[in-house]
Amino acid sequence: MARFVLTRRSPLPAEACWQRLTDWPRHGDRVPFTRVRVVGAGGGRVGDTVLARTRFGPLVLDDPMELVELTAPAAGHDGVCRLVKRGRVVRGWAVLTVREPGPGRGTEVIWAEEISVAHLPRAADPLLALSGRAVFGRVLAHLLA
Template sequence: MPEFRITRRCSLPPAEAWRRVTDWPRHAAQVPLTRTTVLTAPPTRTGTRFVARTGVGRFAFDDPMEVTEWQPPGPDAEFGRCRLVKTGSFLTGWAEIEVRPLGTGSSVVWREDLRVTRLPRALDPLTARAGHAVFGYALRRLLA
């Protein structure tokens, strides 16, 4: 599967950067034609499930995900880490988000292993580049 990594530095304290990058409905506001529905009761934790739906009408697809690891930054943890597993049939893979203190701000690392099941593996590099562009844009806006 094509894996990509995005690193952003920001002036936000780790707790605020974490809050922003794990606000699932807010992610959808950064990606055109996408809305997110959280399927489990708050707060987010291991086992939280949500679906990002992208597209219009018949030309849309669901990207269901489940949080499989949840460790917010705080006094007991040097950094925050969240792992998501894509559970759909169209998009598969996983994403990991890490938030670390950096000076007076934070460093956020987004790693994702993304596969479009109906595309030939020869197009994996294109999928990775597209994922990097879309999620890089979204991450920049989430942290602004």
């Protein structure tokens, strides 16, 4: 499995970063050929599924992710969103954390992910992690802008 971690700082308050980070359809804005939608109650509850569908001509790849933890940031605790990838082709997990490191220091957003793609050899993990950092780094920059 390929692993990567992204950390970004934002001048926005934690609540605003959280709202942007959990605006699931906007995640697809910066992922080529991909649309993201929510299956369930709107993406705001544990048990909802976030579905990223990548379409390139006749080829379609679904990446369904179940929300297994969703705790918004509040005074005294970080915001944490845990997703488990439940697809036939794409497996793994992601943990999105929103925290305020201290007064006047803005907000820190951490995106940690472990991903595997069916039939892709382990030797490809470094390239998969590099691609994940590049793509999701663009997503984070877009969401926090």
